[in-house]
Amino acid sequence: MRQTLKTLLILIVVFITGCYYDNEEKLYSEVSTNCDLSNVTFVLTVTPILQASCLSCHSNSKAGSSGGGVKLQNYADVQVQAKNGKLMGVVKHASGFQEMPQGGGKLPDCEISKLQKWIDSGTLNN
Ligand code: HEC
Incomplete structure (x- = not known):
């Protein structure tokens, strides 16, 4: 026992x-x-992501020759692409969208989530 x-x-x-x-x-x-989604802002979060992965083709000066005319440098231009759904469509590689960054790997999930958070919060110029 x-x-x-x-x-x-x-x-x-x-x-x-x-x-x-x-x-x-x-x-x-x-x-x-x-993935820290607090304090997501245009200046501190969105701009560095675009700078690192997109502006080589989508800056104001390159957009015409390398970026299909799509500009992602100034807030107003980014907001247009965010609101028409293309920004998230291309980075998520959603069907029916060009896959961005073109010729590069998909952005890390955390960066995609941060862009989504900025859009969900109202695409503020903050
Ligand atoms: C190597 C150059 C290059 C890089 C880097 C690049 N793009 Fe593009 N992008 C292009 C080109 C070229 C087009 C136009 C493609 C076409 O119309 O066939 C385009 C088109 C787009 C469009 C419009 C898609 C549509 O259906 O109208 C968006 C939005 C976009 N890119 C966002 C991004 C984002 C966001 C990034 C970074 C994560 C990025 N791109 C990185 C070259 C690039």
Whole structure:
């Protein structure tokens, strides 16, 4: 009887620590895929993303020759592409849209989420 109780106790301990480690793993994966969507603004968030991945073709000076005439440098021009749905369509590689950045890899999910957040918040010039 004592032996059975002991075995049971060990099983319970193993079970509980097993759960504990599972939770820890889950916590870590949530931290590593963390995407901070607070404080998304046009100047501090959207502009750097476009600068790094889009303006080589869509700056005011390059748009005509390399960007199909689409400008993404000034707020007003970005807002047009955001409101007509093309900005998110192209970065999400949605069907029916050109895939952007053209010739480059898709933007990281976190950057796409930040652009979406800016649009959902009203495409403010902030
Ligand atoms: C290597 C050059 C290049 C880069 C980099 C690039 N684009 Fe483009 N983009 C183009 C060209 C060329 C077109 C016009 C394509 C066409 O009309 O066939 C275009 C078209 C577009 C359009 C209009 C699509 C439509 O259906 O009218 C949008 C919006 C756009 N790009 C956004 C972006 C965004 C956002 C980025 C960065 C994430 C980006 N582009 C990066 C070359 C580029």
